[in-house]
Amino acid sequence: MADYDKIDTNVYLSRYPFRRLPGDEPAELVGKLRRGGVERAWAGSFDALLHRDLATVNRRLSDDCRRFGNGLLVPFGSVNPAMPDWQEELRRCHEDYRMPGIRLLPGYHGYKLGDKAFVDILGAATRRRMIVQIVVSSEDERTQHPMVRPVDVSVAAGVDPIRSTPGARVQLLNHNHRTPADLAKKLMAAGEVYVDIAMVENTHGLDTLVKAIPPERVAFGSYYPFYYWESAALKVKEAALLGPQELAIFRGNARRLMGDGR
Amino acid sequence: MRIWDLHCHPSTFGSEDPLKAMTDVVRTADRMGVERMCIYLGSLRHYDPNPVDLEDHNNWILRAMKPFPDRVFGFAYLNPNYLQKSLAEIDRCVRDGPMTGVKLWVAKRCNAPELDPIVEKCAGLKAVIFQHTWIKTTGNLGGESTPMELAELASRHPNVPIICGHTGGTWEIGIRAIRANKNVSIDLAGSDPSNGFTEMAYRELGPERIIYGSDSGGRSMGSQLAKVHGAEIPEGAKPLIFAENLRRMMLPILQAKGIRA
Numbered sequence A: 001m002a003d004y005d006k007i008d009t010n011v012y013l014s015r016y017p018f019r020r021l022p023g024d025e026p027a028e029l030v031g032k033l034r035r036g037g038v039e040r041a042w043a044g045s046f047d048a049l050l051h052r053d054l055a056t057v058n059r060r061l062s063d064d065c066r067r068f069g070n071g072l073l074v075p076f077g078s079v080n081p082a083m084p085d086w087q088e089e090l091r092r093c094h095e096d097y098r099m100p101g102i103r104l105l106p107g108y109h110g111y112k113l114g115d116k117a118f119v120d121i122l123g124a125a126t127r128r129r130m131i132v133q134i135v136v137s138s139e140d141e142r143t144q145h146p147m148v149r150p151v152d153v154s155v156a157a158g159v160d161p162i163r164s165t166p167g168a169r170v171q172l173l174n175h176n177h178r179t180p181a182d183l184a185k186k187l188m189a190a191g192e193v194y195v196d197i198a199m200v201e202n203t204h205g206l207d208t209l210v211k212a213i214p215p216e217r218v219a220f221g222s223y224y225p226f227y228y229w230e231s232a233a234l235k236v237k238e239a240a241l242l243g244p245q246e247l248a249i250f251r252g253n254a255r256r257l258m259g260d261g262r
Numbered sequence B: 001m002r003i004w005d006l007h008c009h010p011s012t013f014g015s016e017d018p019l020k021a022m023t024d025v026v027r028t029a030d031r032m033g034v035e036r037m038c039i040y041l042g043s044l045r046h047y048d049p050n051p052v053d054l055e056d057h058n059n060w061i062l063r064a065m066k067p068f069p070d071r072v073f074g075f076a077y078l079n080p081n082y083l084q085k086s087l088a089e090i091d092r093c094v095r096d097g098p099m100t101g102v103k104l105w106v107a108k109r110c111n112a113p114e115l116d117p118i119v120e121k122c123a124g125l126k127a128v129i130f131q132h133t134w135i136k137t138t139g140n141l142g143g144e145s146t147p148m149e150l151a152e153l154a155s156r157h158p159n160v161p162i163i164c165g166h167t168g169g170t171w172e173i174g175i176r177a178i179r180a181n182k183n184v185s186i187d188l189a190g191s192d193p194s195n196g197f198t199e200m201a202y203r204e205l206g207p208e209r210i211i212y213g214s215d216s217g218g219r220s221m222g223s224q225l226a227k228v229h230g231a232e233i234p235e236g237a238k239p240l241i242f243a244e245n246l247r248r249m250m251l252p253i254l255q256a257k258g259i260r261a
Ligand SMILES: [Zn+2]
Pocket: B007, B009, B190, B215
């Protein structure tokens, strides 16, 4: 598994609100990713789930990505389009911190993909040529903390906004069994939409997925450190894909989504 | 490293046919380095199976096992709501048949007195007792046990080994619930590959009460293997979790049946 230089599109820094995780110190996280053969990791911040002051969340994220990993960590800040003056947060992510994309958390931030808030931020980020990652789920609803129960994002409502935003580049993170293949295909037909594999489950989950949707839209993502990093890598092994397809998932597809060789 | 999978459902691999399903299971297990699998539940998914359904389930597993005597261990599906039939299925499938354990699912909460004769009968045969448990934030099914209820049952039979299926899913509570019951081991299978699960289990229960399982095909073998391969625990504990703890538990019944292990 270490033979490929991988791009991991789904990692987090800082603290999950409900437990400490092995690997939630950035130096440890970087070590783990390197041992797995990861050359780039697109990193969000767990603080963005519940903190309201996203400006400092994004600043810390940017600082940590610069301080640790020698360029391994690529920051994806979080912006909440349901909050006042989100445009300034987006501007800082883009202009001050040079982030290539943002990570949206509609489940925690309380809006839907059919809402004007999403349409607006998708348009604004696309005009800045930023990738928009949408976190579909953060935890199995059956194990959520009983006092904090965000619902999984319904992605069906995203089809129209994506279709009407030419040039949008979108990745669904932790997309799961709630997005059936025909809906995923519809999303991918609406624009440049990718998914990651962190929450793809079942014994034939990944090999079925790459047969059901365009395989060039599937990118490696581990959801580390919330999940064991090995989960995503072992799922690729289990799927027994052809060499070129495996390489595309580990690296090629994420590179194309990033677009500029970063 | 030798890997035994405590928790596998061939009927969820996409074929209703036991032989086709098992061929797929074995191919996937080979790929992932899994040597032996415990299999249970036939192609029906009855939460509260009647006596006829129970037999159908177990016959499906008997057919699936047959060509793979050195590869899989079958467990008999029981329903405490039909106690006499359950005891008869233990006789048919375990005492007089090739199976080596029992699976209790979601028909009845496991602190009920109907479980006592089942546990006693299994103990006499040294059969593995596997009880599904969950603690669901969204609410358990009516007959779906929690690890706390399993601890009640285990306290009534302190010398009988019992397995806490899924560790309750919400493992931070599940591990605590059975911590004091030294006869209870936990099953790692069938929850998200949440980082820290195996580490907490190791810390609170030690290396000898943790058993690897996948819950495949409803889960990826890879995502579940990651819970041990990726765990930050001493490397020496991993062979115990992956195979030796289950093997130690099963050896008496395997030897009695002449199964090599
Ligand atoms: Zn199961």
